[in-house]
Amino acid sequence: MFIINCPYCGERDQSEFSCGGEAHIERPKQPTELSDDQWAEYLFMRKNIKGIQFERWNHAHGCRKWFNVVRDTSNDKIHAVYKMGERPPLK
Amino acid sequence: MLNFNSTIKEEKIFGDIKIAEVEPIIKINLRSKKREFSKKIGKILSILPPTEANTSSGNEGYNLLWLSPDEWLVYSNNKKQSLKEQIDLEDRLFDEISKLNQGAVTNVSDHWVMINFKGNKIYDLLSKSCPFNFNEFKRKKGSVTQTLFNHIDVILHNRDNNELNLFVRRSFSEDLWLWINDSARFI
């Protein structure tokens, strides 16, 4: 159980949050113009890194806001937390 | 006239803890990202929506709880408010905010059940199943938090030293009430 510093509410227990997987995968603006392969790339392909990973989290049982987290998946250390639309740090 | 049927209708005392449902209470959910919103709310309720996270504002009549940067909960202090007065307030807010595209106004009076907790050990009781750290919260009158209590979503509003209001969804309220009654025996 880690502690996540919600950019809106502050530090809260992990049980208040849900994880939405890898961050910065933008939904294509014009899906109809994509080939099957291109669409599949968006739809299915995820990196699942061991190490520093950019993730989406939702403060589901708090303010309900989505935001991004930079987490080291090997030790759960959270290096940064930033709001949706903000520039990712370190990247 | 239709009969009003709240879920709990009880008041219980466990040692120094007193818990009781407080209903009917009007509750209105407010959403907005617009600048004019705050002013309009101020005009209708005579209180401004708090912008600081985990806080509330209030006066004799109403409390305004911060829920997220664009969401607030209004609830009344007056159990005796008539249904007509409640509807009038909802309509005024809806007309000024929703209809003028300044945000969203939604009546949630029956969505939430409000339970009042009083006593020295209420935080020990909550901490039986609440991962939230109350150390700051309990020191600051007016503090607000949304968290999980026995895995159920709740909103907590610090009313005073060792007194708080808890909001739980109606459908979960009886379950949570029974759980609280069970656990409070061991405080």
Place this chain on the structure above:
Amino acid sequence: MSKSLRINKNNFIDQTIRVSFKFNGQKLFGFKGDTLASALLANDIHLVGRSFKYHRPRGIMTCGSEEPNAIIQIGNDPSSTEPNVRATEIELYEGLESFSQNCWPSVNFDIGGINNFLSPLLPAGFYYKTFMWPASFWEKYEFFIRHSAGLGKSPTKPDTDLYDHQYAHCDVLVIGGGISGILSAKLAAEKGLNTILIDDKNCLGGSTIYQEDDCFKINNEYSNKWLKKEIDNLKNYPNLLIKKRTSVAAFHGYNYLLAKENLTDHLGINERKNKIRQRLWKIRAKKVVIATGSIERPLIFNNNDRPGILLNSSIKKYIDFFGVKSGNEISLFTNNDSTYETAISLNKSGVKVNTIIDIRENSNSTLVKKVQKIGINILWSHTIVNTNGYKRIKSINVQKLSADGENVVGKKIKINCDCLGMSGGWTPMVHLFTQSGGKLKFKDENYIFIPDINKSPSDQISVGSCNGIFELDDLITNTIKNIKIFLDLDKTIYDNLNVICSKETEKRNIWLLPSDKPLSKTKPFLDFQNDSTAKDVKLALREGFKSIEHVKRYTTTGMGTDQGKLSNMHALGIIADTTGTNMGDLGTTTFRPPFTPLTFGSIVGRNVGEFFDHIRKTAIHDWHVENNAKFENVGQWKRAWYFPKNNETMFQAVQRESKAARDNAGILDASTLGKIDIQGTDASEFLNRVYTNAWSKLAIGKCRYGLMLNEDGMVYDDGVTTRLGENHYIMTTTTGGAANVLSKLEDYLQTEWPELDVYLTTVTDQYSTISICGPRSKNIVKKIIPDLDLSDANFPHMSFKNSKIDNVNCRVMRISFTGEHSYEINIQSNYAKDVWIKCMDAGKEFNITPYGTETMHLLRAEKGFIITGQDTDGTLTPSDLQMDWIIGKKKYDFIGKRSLYRSDTIRDDRKQLVGLLTEDPLEVLEEGAQLVEDINKKPIEMLGHVTSSYFSPNLKKSIALAVVRGGKKMKGKKLIVPMENKNINVTITDTVFYDKENKRLNA
């Protein structure tokens, strides 16, 4: 047991209160303050169990959580008996009943003991090698293995004890109430920090609290006297919470720890009623101080496992703390100075110490000198080559060690003794540090792994002997120095302590001591509980196992309930020596939680019985109960399933309800459907993007059915959405999907389309929904809301009206999930029960019938309406459901649109929704049953399965929905549903069985 092994002195046992208990049926006595182990030893009982594999007699070996042998079954009540309890950890209480495990028929005569003589046939990996084949025999093997491998017996009835949970948040958590822990807790409390101090024993002070000797002094007082005053003084700190009888089970990331507090296990059975037995503390600490101390190591020599062989420090604790002599003629075997403390204690209590066998060449510390002065015989550079005695040690054989320590030389000496102590040095308890993610480093001079402070994963520190510092003066100085840095302290109350202690200068470590016999003829036990020997480890290495993790699993070393606390280090040492590897490079096995076993009860807490899962109820629930409803779980909701009358079966009740709903009027509590209030200037555009069909042109006051997909094109949820105003909609979702739909929609709004001006608010609990359907529903609604014009012109199908019932606002929708003319009344939940009762009263003359979810499912199946989650399973597209009509082909985009023409989703042979009729109209199919075409083909080809199936009282025949590969083009085709004892012939049909022209909607 005539000879008294109890001495008459000490401050820890209340010798005025006698406690009776039973061990294997024998009634015995101990004193208040005893553990079961100390009470057994006081009764001269060493033999308490049999070993796991060879069934060798085993005795109490330690006095703590590392105990490998004294594993006991407590109690014989089928609801509260507890297996695998360490006798060393359980406090004695009046009426305690205890039993040996792993022996049959008794601990004194154990049939499995024959395994001891067969042991050459039972090497490491024996079970893996032998019971491999034939595979079909495994079940037979398992039966015998389970019976001979005697783990304790589980309770057979539900646990009647009470358990509880508690979260705690503190500034500093100190784990361990020994001298380092006490100093740390006091410094933290003195600084005003919120501090919790946890100790697993009932008495704080660790081993120092009974260390009364002039070799150990603090500020010119005996160390125990000084520490006692410090402990007494702790109660003056209101910011310090002390939890005794509490053990930390797990140290997770972010300083989140679980600790189990024992509240009643030490009380007599009669004093426990209505009290919490155990409380699981969930602690979030800003800083953690680990002061868990160290565990004494055994020595690995031939037959080192006989009853009567204990660790030296345990012999000391039994005599100094419990006042119990472990024997009357004791020999001590060691490689370090701490053993001499035991000798001094024994001597002081009048117990004869025969000989001390020390593998070192000499030692000149003050402790050793004191022992020499007493006149105890010390054999330097000697080792034990064998021990004798089956159920209790009788004598030992001793020989001189060669200079390199690999052989023995000279004459064998026999020494008689009824108890042997052993000490191979000390192992720091680094388990919690590594559980939290910390990495260890090897300290060569002590042969120990200690926490690497540079590889500490969180804000924590290890102090005292768990940090590899063993001597009192160093330990105190170091603890204070480190805590000062850790807690950022300037000056402390402990800055000028004067500590005197004996210093150890000589060290010698031999992981596997030699014998006069070859290794293959000896039994040097490593893991006492799992019966693995040094031989087994060497065999594993010869067979090619290299990784320590593999050797562990192959030999089962360190896999008992003691988790290798005692002798993992020796296994590592032997591997390192044999393979010529440095121990630091070899590393350790992984320490996983729990550090000590947890009960299931403490893990579950109060969430048992009625609190096992949440129960959500609608506002009308009580009426359903009063009217004899049977309930169905839908997610966490209790939904009325059917309303049996008189002695109706479920089938009869559902048939009656279904018929009544079509013939007259039915009423359903549909309150559990998810409801989302949607407001904002872009609400219409938002709906366009989330549903497959078009929404911009929906007029205010109208309703529309919508289908929601995932991005992969598969149907996710469905429901009716109503336009309440220009920029105001109310969406309904399925009962089970409510929370997920809201969260998914919020996700899109916040992350993909932040430019949209839309707000979502859940109102599921705000409104209750009463659905009235059937040809006479109109008459009933007319009576309830007389002012509402119900004519088709004013209030057509798929429209909504704002209205009032008495003084309460309500929304009435004319929508239908049954195919009948029907209305849904949505009203604030606190008035819903009253409205429902009004409807029942008003409907009496129209024969209104309440129905539940089963009838609802039947009625919609007659109409071929899907239920997402029943007829769909996340692998069906709208086209697969034959719902192509709902796809807004002209829309530029919506969630999942692009996936609808991926190569995979346009295949013809996808599973598609069809209707099924059985050849025999009375034959009702089982939901989930498979569909096949050719019953003789092998392997039989499964084409699909039945998703919904009912007997329709309105059509007087069996109907079903199914998904079938390529089903769309198979109308009229005959298939077979093969069942256990018959094959059922079915024909594929259209999905709509009843009123295909939808005439009844406007009837």
